[in-house]
Amino acid sequence: MTEPAITPELVAKHNLTPEEYAHAVEILGRTPSYTELGIFSVMWSEHCSYKNTKPLLKTFPTKSPKILVGAGEENAGIIDIGDGIAIAFKIESHNHPSAVEPFQGATTGVGGIVRDIFTMGARPVCAVNSLRFGPITANGESDISNLKSEIANNRRLFAGVVSGIAHYGNCFGIPTVAGEVYFDKTYQGNPLVNAFCLGVLRHEQITRGAAKGVGNPVFYVGPATGRDGLAGAAFASQDLTEESAEQQRGAVQVGDPFMEKLVCEACLELLATGAVAGMQDMGAAGLTCSTCETAARAGTGIEIELDKVPQRAPNMSSYEIMLSESQERMLIVVHKGREEEVKRIFDKWDLPWSEIGIVTDTGHMKVRHGGKLVVDIPAKKIADESPVYQREAQEPAYLKDVRAFRLDGIADTTTPAEDLKKLLAWPSIASKNWVYRQYDHQVRDGSVVLPGSDAAVIRIKTDSLPVMSAELAAKVGDPKVSEKLIAMTVDCNGGYVHLDPYEGAKAAVAEACRNLACSGALPLGATDNLNMPSPLKPELFWQIKESVRGLAEGCKAFNAPVTGGNCSLYNQNPAGPIDPTPTISVVGLIEKPEHVTTQWFKDEGDAIILLGDAVDQADPILGLGGSAYLQVVHGKKNGSPPRCDLEVAKTLHTTLLGLIQSGLVKSAHDCSEGGLAVALAESCISQLVARETPRLIGVTVDLTSVGRASSRAEGGAENGSSGASPHRLDALLFGETQSRVVISCKALDAVKVVERAKLMGVPAVQIGKVGGDKLTMKTAGGEFSTPLAELHDAWWNSIARAMA
């Protein structure tokens, strides 16, 4: 087979700049072969090399005494959770593939992240996802051209992604325990699909993706290599256009969860034999990335023979074999002399395997095909010397208007009950049961708090852990471990980030940590997914830079070091860039089962307490900037988002956790989109006993004296001049002032809780009590009362109605 000649056009087609190509030639000391060009192209794509974001990512806090494997070291970070047990977790995007082929894009997204976790030697025990789509209802979206067809397309993408995640996760047997879904026109045509997986293992079971031990054989296990997913990593690192989507449909891989389940079980079984020296999944850039990276990590070389690679299609070229992203494949380096164990176990699971190469001391990655040497690249150089760019950043002009936005001309609400119902029915706020009821969220016998509360909680038990090797079992003695409780959540309000990347990113971390605090957990670590537009435009790169600054400060403040993550750039389509969406998932530990706290009110007569300032009076737009209320009721997505004071947030979280650990808190729910009124409503309607059996429990709250005198109020004069009355009812009910939590406790404990919170420096006030079958709010603007059944219907059924 003759390979094409290397021309500047071919180089450009591979997304390499002339400078990058020159560097490749310099590394090789000669012109690359066609296959080598392909390898440079994928290895130096943004997806694999982080060439545009590396300098920013270095600013993340990544250290803590509990971190066993840190950011960037391996396929996923690992954190100690005590008693010799650790968790491995990571989030990763599959945005571009999902835009082209939603079902398969999502399945392979889940498959890829699950593989990243068991590659570390951990047993995957739960999954989480974060999704963004264009609007699925016409409400308030009058300015979309071709409204009907766009909405139909958004629904198709949404339904396809959800069923893809369900298909893969359910069949693999991993519970999908939490997630978030937002709908906004900025994501039209460019949905975001971020998948998170968490696994558990003992410290000694950590497996490295390194090709250690010169002379050790290299095995390929898993299904045969086909032409699917050719150069998907390179595809994911370009702008998405209709043309590219059409051309690149072949770049989307097909996921097979059945195969992944077998590969996972076989790998964990193999790891327990102690025969494995190193293991790496073939994810982005397939065989290329896995061979290069394993050799680079170990400082060794690797030599493989493509004729031995199981192939699904005839006459595949070396270029195709090396760049294929066929799914569910693993590269395993085995201690010499223990090859039989690999064969025995993979035969047992009826999985293809093949010994394809050997670890060498040359430092080179050499590939032979048909008797010819087709690739000869210094492994460490291509992995480590990827280009790094310091991109230019410039504040975008639109932010001037955003900062100048005031509430003048926006009339205060006179129909809060109606507005509340609208907000509850807004798909971004509405119950996501249409989504999570399609996911098996209870398999593996560990789900303690199911989807629908602030954070998911799982328990880790002895048999959650991977099987131990005989050697380890002898060392450990009694294999029984005390059960651990892990809480996790994923958050990001992309609208906030668009309106102020720095504050918005801080708010994302704060919300995630607030959700954990509400569940009774202390943060352990975080994983981030930067979903961003092109880094090549200074205005857009500024957004990326400011988002990272916010995330980094947030993670530092809450002591949640980043253990790894993913960057997805070029998220834009012909209609424009997406809102910068730095999704953040934070994982925390709950000390004791009795500290597990859920968001819904529990018993009649309990006292309801608001922790935090009802309204940030120093904010000229009173927490309404970027709020769901302004979007839903007034059709405006504008204004500086609520300020996120990390010190205030930290104090709130510590105080809340202290109260929970003292056994005083019966429910805790944070105020986020839709503000206090939505938080109260959700606390009344979100408990689900069983199918068609919600438990509705009412409240009466008196807000007449709340939100006026604030302990931190200082901006009264400024508000006056901007025309915003500090007593606006909409700001009180629907404003999204940060660092607020609605809790309930026994009536007898109310005074104690309020006093303790105040002592810690957290504003606290009892606002009402639980009881009845209505949500009743007494305000300075009158008394509003709505039957819970109505609120529940709006909130629970809205997405199902849109999708019917």
Place this chain on the structure above:
Amino acid sequence: MHFAVLQFPASNCDQDAVHAVRVLGHTAACVWHKETSLGGADAVIVPGGFSYGDYLRTGAIARFSPVMQAVQTFAAAGGLVIGICNGFQILCEAGLLPGALIRNRSLQFRCEYVFLKTATTNSPFTHRIPPDQWLRLPIAHGEGCYFADEATLASLRAHDQILWQYCSAGGEITDGANPNGSLLNIAGVCNEARNVAGLMPHPERACEPILGSDDGRLVFASMIAALENRRPAAAA
């Protein structure tokens, strides 16, 4: 008592079933689908999952595996066999239970808690369940709609083979309580000999209070009590 938990490729509730049996103070071990013996077990659990990926039809391939021949023999000798979710589908495909499980009425996978009314306590799987207590158990399936022809349904009723039906919180057999469109709200049945049963809900996921329900214990406790009453059992 010792339970054999069958393990097909892509069974994924196998470890949960083993865990549940251990929580109840008994022993369980996975038995690989290529085995031809059940290892002297007192009872068999065919667990949930996606055996062989279920790409053809749920349970359609699993019924041919070597271990299923052993289960056939075990069941014919009167041994207790329970199939949960995919296990129920496999037992139907294998002809050990009447009827079939087809795609949910919603055409979507459903994972949620349901209430179950125990239709008869006259079985080794239900005799310890208080008849006036609705079990609250989770379901998680895409193909759980129980279907059978009129004659089969009549026979099921005539022989008191319907074990569980989906019901409302108040114990009524309503359409709203039916998560998948099953005929007669059937959630679980047994064979005529009453030693083989299958159900779509997951009792093994509801054996500890920390998981939100321990109603599932009643199913396993019934089986264990039945086994203890009839010892010595037929050797597997």
